[in-house]
Amino acid sequence: xxxxxxxxxxxxxxxxxxxxxxxxxxxxxxPWISQELGRLGVEVAHILVVxxxxxxxxxxxxxxxxxxxxxVVTSGGLGPTADDLTAEIVARFAGRELILDAxxxxxxxxxxxxxxxxxGFDVEALREANRKQxxxxxxxxTIDPAGTAPGLVVPVDHGPTxxxxxxxxxxxxAMWPQALETDAVREVLGRAEPYGGTMLRLFGxxxxxxxxxxxxxxxxxxxxxxxxxxxxxxxxxxxxxxxHRPGAEExxxxxxxxxxxxxGRFLFSRDGSTIDEQLADLLEGHKIATAESCTGGLxxxxxTERDGASAYVQGGAVTYSNEAKTEVLGxxxxxxAEHGAVSNEVAxxxxxxxxxxxEADIAVGITGIAGPAGGTEEKPVGYVCVCVKLSSGEKIxxxxxxxxGRADIRERSALLGMHLVRRLLLGEDFPL
Amino acid sequence: xxxxxxxxxxxxxxxxxxxxxxxxxxxxxxPWISQELGRLGVEVAHILVVxxxxxxxxxxxxxxxxxxxxxVVTSGGLGPTADDLTAEIVARFAGRELILDAxxxxxxxxxxxxxxxxxGFDVEALREANRKQxxxxxxxxTIDPAGTAPGLVVPVDHGPTxxxxxxxxxxxxAMWPQALETDAVREVLGRAEPYGGTMLRLFGxxxxxxxxxxxxxxxxxxxxxxxxxxxxxxxxxxxxxxxHRPGAEExxxxxxxxxxxxxGRFLFSRDGSTIDEQLADLLEGHKIATAESCTGGLxxxxxTERDGASAYVQGGAVTYSNEAKTEVLGxxxxxxAEHGAVSNEVAxxxxxxxxxxxEADIAVGITGIAGPAGGTEEKPVGYVCVCVKLSSGEKIxxxxxxxxGRADIRERSALLGMHLVRRLLLGEDFPL
Numbered sequence: 001x002x003x004x005x006x007x008x009x010x011x012x013x014x015x016x017x018x019x020x021x022x023x024x025x026x027x028x029x030x031p032w033i034s035q036e037l038g039r040l041g042v043e044v045a046h047i048l049v050v051x052x053x054x055x056x057x058x059x060x061x062x063x064x065x066x067x068x069x070x071x072v073v074t075s076g077g078l079g080p081t082a083d084d085l086t087a088e089i090v091a092r093f094a095g096r097e098l099i100l101d102a103x104x105x106x107x108x109x110x111x112x113x114x115x116x117x118x119x120g121f122d123v124e125a126l127r128e129a130n131r132k133q134x135x136x137x138x139x140x141x142t143i144d145p146a147g148t149a150p151g152l153v154v155p156v157d158h159g160p161t162x163x164x165x166x167x168x169x170x171x172x173x174a175m176w177p178q179a180l181e182t183d184a185v186r187e188v189l190g191r192a193e194p195y196g197g198t199m200l201r202l203f204g205x206x207x208x209x210x211x212x213x214x215x216x217x218x219x220x221x222x223x224x225x226x227x228x229x230x231x232x233x234x235x236x237x238x239x240x241x242x243x244h245r246p247g248a249e250e251x252x253x254x255x256x257x258x259x260x261x262x263x264g265r266f267l268f269s270r271d272g273s274t275i276d277e278q279l280a281d282l283l284e285g286h287k288i289a290t291a292e293s294c295t296g297g298l299x300x301x302x303x304t305e306r307d308g309a310s311a312y313v314q315g316g317a318v319t320y321s322n323e324a325k326t327e328v329l330g331x332x333x334x335x336x337a338e339h340g341a342v343s344n345e346v347a348x349x350x351x352x353x354x355x356x357x358x359e360a361d362i363a364v365g366i367t368g369i370a371g372p373a374g375g376t377e378e379k380p381v382g383y384v385c386v387c388v389k390l391s392s393g394e395k396i397x398x399x400x401x402x403x404x405g406r407a408d409i410r411e412r413s414a415l416l417g418m419h420l421v422r423r424l425l426l427g428e429d430f431p432l
Numbered sequence: 433x434x435x436x437x438x439x440x441x442x443x444x445x446x447x448x449x450x451x452x453x454x455x456x457x458x459x460x461x462x463p464w465i466s467q468e469l470g471r472l473g474v475e476v477a478h479i480l481v482v483x484x485x486x487x488x489x490x491x492x493x494x495x496x497x498x499x500x501x502x503x504v505v506t507s508g509g510l511g512p513t514a515d516d517l518t519a520e521i522v523a524r525f526a527g528r529e530l531i532l533d534a535x536x537x538x539x540x541x542x543x544x545x546x547x548x549x550x551x552g553f554d555v556e557a558l559r560e561a562n563r564k565q566x567x568x569x570x571x572x573x574t575i576d577p578a579g580t581a582p583g584l585v586v587p588v589d590h591g592p593t594x595x596x597x598x599x600x601x602x603x604x605x606a607m608w609p610q611a612l613e614t615d616a617v618r619e620v621l622g623r624a625e626p627y628g629g630t631m632l633r634l635f636g637x638x639x640x641x642x643x644x645x646x647x648x649x650x651x652x653x654x655x656x657x658x659x660x661x662x663x664x665x666x667x668x669x670x671x672x673x674x675x676h677r678p679g680a681e682e683x684x685x686x687x688x689x690x691x692x693x694x695x696g697r698f699l700f701s702r703d704g705s706t707i708d709e710q711l712a713d714l715l716e717g718h719k720i721a722t723a724e725s726c727t728g729g730l731x732x733x734x735x736t737e738r739d740g741a742s743a744y745v746q747g748g749a750v751t752y753s754n755e756a757k758t759e760v761l762g763x764x765x766x767x768x769a770e771h772g773a774v775s776n777e778v779a780x781x782x783x784x785x786x787x788x789x790x791e792a793d794i795a796v797g798i799t800g801i802a803g804p805a806g807g808t809e810e811k812p813v814g815y816v817c818v819c820v821k822l823s824s825g826e827k828i829x830x831x832x833x834x835x836x837g838r839a840d841i842r843e844r845s846a847l848l849g850m851h852l853v854r855r856l857l858l859g860e861d862f863p864l
Contacts, residue, residue, distance in 0.1 A: 019664040021476050023463030024673055030481065031455030044453050045488050049462065049479035056477050056499075063495045067488075232451040241456055290729075290750070296736030297722075297729030300750040304728030307804055307838055315756035317749050318722070318732040324747035324790050328760070358756050372739055406739055 009071065009192035011037050012064035012160070013047045014057065016076035016086060017167055021051045028169055029075040036176065037073070038243070041192035045069055052077060054085050061093040065159045071188050072160045076167030078149035080133055087152060090164055091137035094156040098135045104142050104150055105134035111148050141182045146174035153182040161188050197227075197243040197252065199272035203419050205263050207233055210240065217258035226251045236412040237275070268422065275418050276306060282425045283312040289358035290316030290417075291329055291350035293341065294368040294384065299414040314358040319350065329353025340379065342367050344399055347385035351395070361391040362424070364417045368402075370409045384413045388420040396424045441503065441624035443469050444496035444592070445479045446489065448508035448518060449599055453483045460601055461507040468608065469505070470675070473624035477501055484509060486517050493525040497591045503620050504592045508599030510581035512565055519584060522596055523569035526588040530567045536574050536582055537566035543580050573614045578606035585614040593620050629659075629675040629684065631704035635851050637695050639665055642672065649690035658683045668844045669707070700854065707850050708738060714857045715744040721790030722748030722849075723761055723782035725773065726800040726816065731846040746790040751782065761785030772811065774799050776831055779817035783827070793823040794856070796849045800834075802841045816845045820852040828856045 013033050020027045030047040037044055045067060050056040057077070064072050077086030091098045108130050133149055136142055143151030149171070152164035161184045165172045179185060202210075210231055218224045226248035230241045240259070244252055260267060268275065290300045300316035303309060317328050322341055325331040331349040339345045350365030368384030375381035382402040389395040398420065402412045422428075445465050452459045462479040469476055477499060482488040489509070496504050509518030523530045540562050565581055568574055575583030581603070584596035593616045597604045611617060634642075642663055650656045658680035662673045672691070676684055692699060700707065722732045732748035735741060749760050754773055757763040763781040771777045782797030800816030807813035814834040821827040830852065834844045854860075 018660075019662045019673075020463075021466060021479060022470055022662060022673070022675075023465075023467035024662060024664050024671065025666060026458055026460065026463050028458065031452075031458050033455075034453060035455035038454055045483070045485075046492065047453060047481035049481075051477070053477075059495075059499055060478065063491075067491055228450070230451045230454060230456060232456050234457060239456065241451075241454070243454075289756075292729075295733070296741070296745070297724075297732030297748060297750065300729030301727070301733050301842075304750070304752065305839070305842075309728070310752055313728070313750075313752045315750045315752045315760065316729060317747065317760070318729065318736070318745075319747045320736065320742055320745045321747060321790075324721075327791070328747065328749070328789055357760055358753075359759070407737070410733075410737075 009042045009188060010045045010067075010069045011042045011071040011073065012045055012067065012069045014060045014064070014072060014074045015047065015049045015167075016052055016057055016074065017049075018051045020076075021049050029165075029167065029172055032169065032173070033073050033075065033165075033176075037071075038195065040180075040189055041194035042071065042189070052085070054089055057086065057089045058093060061089065061162070065093070065156070069160050070191070071163070071185070073163045073165065075165045075172055078133065078151075078164065078166045080130075080148070084132075086164055087135060087137065090152070090154055090162050091140075094137055094154050094159070094162065096137040096139055096154070099138050100131070101134050101136045101142060101150075104136065105131060108133055108145065108148055108150070111145065141184065143175045143178045143182075146171040151175045151179055153179055153184050155184045161185060193245055195228075195243040196246065196249060197241070198256070198270065200240040200242070200256065200259060200267060201269035201272070201274070202238045202240070202259075202263055202266040203236070203268055203275070203415075205238060205266040207231055207238055209263070210238060210259075213259060213262045216262075217255060220258070222254040222258065223248075223251050224255065227255060229255075236408075236415045265428075268419070275415070275422060276302065278422055279303070279418060280306055280308070280312075282422060283362075286312050286362050286425075287314045287358070287360040288312055288421070289314045289354040289360035289363045291354035291363060291365045292316060292318050292414075293320060293325070293350070293366060294370040295366050295410050295414045295417075296320065298410055299364060299366065299417050302414055302418070314360045317350075317354060317357065325350065325353075329357065342369055342379055342383060342385060344385045344387065344397055347387040347399075348389065348395065348397065351387045351389040355389065355391050362388065362421065364388050364421060366413055366417055368409065368413055370406045370413075372406060382409050384409065384416070386413065386416050386420055388417065388424045390424065394424065396420050441474045441620060442477045442499075442501045443474045443503040443505065444477055444499065444501045446492045446496070446504060446506045447479065447481045447599075448484055448489055448506065449481075450483045452481050452508075461597075461599065461604055464601065464605070465505050465507065465597075465608075469503075470627065472612075472621055473626035474503065474621070484517070486521055489518065489521045490525060493521065493594070497525070497588070501592050502623070503595070503617070505595045505597065507597045507604055510565065510583075510596070510598045512562075512580070518596055519567060519569065522584070522586055522594050526569055526586050526591070526594065528569040528571055528586070531570050532563070533566050533568045533574060533582075536568065537563060540565055540577065540580055540582070543577065573616065575607045575610045575614075578603040583607045583611055585611055585616050587616045593617060625677055627660075627675040628678065628681060629673070630688070630702065632672040632674070632688065632691060632699060633701035633704070633706070634670040634672070634691075634695055634698040635668070635700055635707070635847075637670060637698040639663055639670055641695070642670060642691075645691060645694045648694075649687060652690070654686040654690065655680075655683050656687065659687060661687070668840075668847045697860075700851070707847070707854065708734065710854055711735070711850060712738055712740070712744075714854060715794075718744050718794050718857075719746045719790070719792040720744055720853070721746045721786040721792035721795045723786035723795060723797045724748060724750050724846075725752060725757070725782070725798060726802040727798050727842050727846045727849070728752065730842055731796060731798065731849050734846055734850070746792045749782075749786060749789065757782065757785075761789065774801055774811055774815060774817060776817045776819065776829055779819040779831075780821065780827065780829065783819045783821040787821065787823050794820065794853065796820050796853060798845055798849055800841065800845055802838045802845075804838060814841050816841065816848070818845065818848050818852055820849065820856045822856065826856065828852050
């Protein structure tokens with residue numbers, strides 16, 4: 001048995017589902033629960049993924065009990081079918097009988113009757129399933145279902161409190177707050193000291209540079225051991241997540257100052273805001289259009305991901321063929337013949353065409369070689385020309401060779417376009 | 433200790449990395465390894481995610497050992513820094529000393545010298561890291577590094593064989609085949625009976641219908657208990673993965689026939705091929721163009737994901753604003769005024785405009801209300817009009833109300849476009 005440190009509340013997460021363990025889908029619930037618990041100051045020790053096999057689920061719970069965690073969260077296995085066994089296994093783990101919760105049975109019956117009316121099936125056929133989903137471990141607190149499966153909070157004598165949640169993310173997210181409000185969970189969370197911290201985001205600086213900077217900052221006497229620093233390359237940006245217990249605020253400030261001094265130009269977010277969020281703000285009052293070749297619509301799709309994008313996105317053209325570049329965006333055929341479809345000249349002409357065709361005041365032109373074929377010595381796979389231009393004529397352009405496979409090159413090219421839009425709108429034109 | 437069933441080889445996977453356990457990134461290695469092992473007939477019992485804490489990693493290994501698995505695969509924790517401890521912990525678990533592998537030290541030194549030359553840093557500073565990465569458990573087989581970290585295959589007396597792999601997916605994928613070729617792993621895999629099976633994919637049929645069909649098929653005497661059936665809604669399609677041990681081929685055939693009889697129209701893949709793969713084949717010799725409003729470029733981006741897409745993708749227009757629909761695609765402003773921007777008329781006019789502007793022979797027009805704002809009683813959020821049209825004038829059109837949030841509605845709309853392209857090219861126009 002691992003001993004729990006003083007003041008540190010540890011948790012384990014058990015995700016059930018055969019489609020997760022066979023690798024058919026990736027688990028989204030473990031990371032989500034982990035982030036939620038992290039925010040509350042709970043340290044997650046283990047995330048276990050198990051199939052819908054009772055023995056494996058029980059073994060996972062026993063393991064977490066033996067590890068001495070204070071809290072266990074399970075997701076999945078609460079459905080009406082025979083292989084949904086979480087409630088039963090948790091009851092066994094907690095040493096409690098399964099009993100019928102009559103009010104919950106009535107509540108589920110009502111939900112099912114609603115489905116039956118709308119979908120026109122026979123509610124009688126569901127009576128068994130209904131009853132199964134209302135069987136709960138004695139002494140457990142139920143969480144109202146967001147679908148048809150109630151959640152549970154189950155106290156365990158001399159063991160961790162267990163939160164039992166359904167697998168569909170929408171239901172889990174909707175039911176989570178109520179689970180946190182139960183007495184048993186509040187008691188555990190009350191012992192956790194919330195973390196402080198922040199998330200820094202950088203674009204255009206390699207991870208190894210940050211590792212070097214961290215060593216230097218430590219060498220200057222900043223006590224980084226008080227901070228939990230996680231660096232992570234994600235979608236072409238470098239994220240530095242910093243968490244700390246109360247009392248390490250000074251170290252955090254010193255760390256941020258050290259990163260700022262060394263990589264200030266590349267540090268675009270000090271508060272965790274994303275480039276997408278920043279662009280949504282910066283583009284207020286603007287009209288943006290895109291002209292994409294190798295990215296094939298990825299930039300337009302990303303710009304329109306956010307609700308409210310129609311206020312500033314006019315549209316875009318995906319001009320994959322040379323004829324489309326000429327026909328749709330007015331890129332002169334002679335320019336393509338002279339400089340090649342992948343060239344700074346064509347990227348700018350694409351931006352010009354988008355400005356005009358979409359009546360925009362800012363436009364992004366992207367043309368490049370996403371590969372795997374089509375590279376030459378002069379213009380290898382990954383060579384991408386990006387030009388962002390205002391209707392005033394002001395522009396910012398880059399033509400890096402982006403490493404990685406086709407998907408990486410496409411995604412990074414669109415991201416580069418996003419960051420160049422930010423820089424042009426902020427008037428920060430400096431080398432990448 | 434769980435007893436292993438006869439002929440069933442079970443494995444556990446341990447993924448290390450603080451950024452995975454805090455939920456900063458999702459684990460891609462667990463599902464990948466799980467699918468690889470599944471193909472080899474190995475049943476994965478548990479995937480454990482642990483932070484870079486030695487005690488937690490050791491606890492995870494002990495748990496899997498106690499569970500009686502035959503094989504353990506770890507990923508991550510092989511880097512040069514002090515918190516990369518996997519080799520040491522695995523050595524302790526295996527009861528073996530860590531010893532210096534001199535040829536491996538030389539091999540890593542050579543790789544690092546190459547980096548140093550290209551990046552211009554001092555190779556002497558890396559000597560310690562180099563030595564650390566060449567320390568291996570006595571009796572282990574090393575796997576050549578794809579980055580700088582070698583992999584390991586470590587036999588454990590009276591315990592599972594442990595495959596130790598690095599965390600970066602590219603390195604893991606490159607080194608995996610060599611790990612499978614080691615004597616210790618071959619011995620374990622030799623005891624596994626490979627699964628048979630297939631993957632069926634359906635579009636346009638709800639999961640509950642399939643559950644009902646499975647019960648009916650079972651009621652007709654097909655012994656489905658011989659099959660491991662996993663149904664999963666993914667990206668708007670329903671996947672039915674069927675795995676079985678040798679001898680259940682007849683049950684598999686009967687299952688497929690039963691699904692075919694009930695849902696043949698919606699069953700677009702019997703061999704696991706994706707809609708993306710099928711469209712790539714079907715579009716050979718065609719020129720496709722897209723005209724997107726609510727999907728904002730997602731369809732164009734998806735069509736151009738595949739290498740070789742430039743052979744059939746001409747391009748596309750993202751016309752988010754009404755003016756862009758008129759200016760770029762020639763949709764009459766009066767049509768928009770009369771029927772609304774989200775209407776079957778406009779979807780078709782957008783397809784017509786794309787056919788003409790991009791000189792294509794097949795085009796997709798999509799216009800809809802992705803929400804969360806903009807819905808009305810008549811045209812609620814999720815209402816989407818999709819029209820696919822050939823230059824011959826033949827067309828296929830649908831206007832469903834798609835449930836879910838903004839991201840779901842956008843993705844499903846693009847997917848509907850893909851499936852309608854398939855049906856039009858195959859001449860299969862029937863109700864969705």
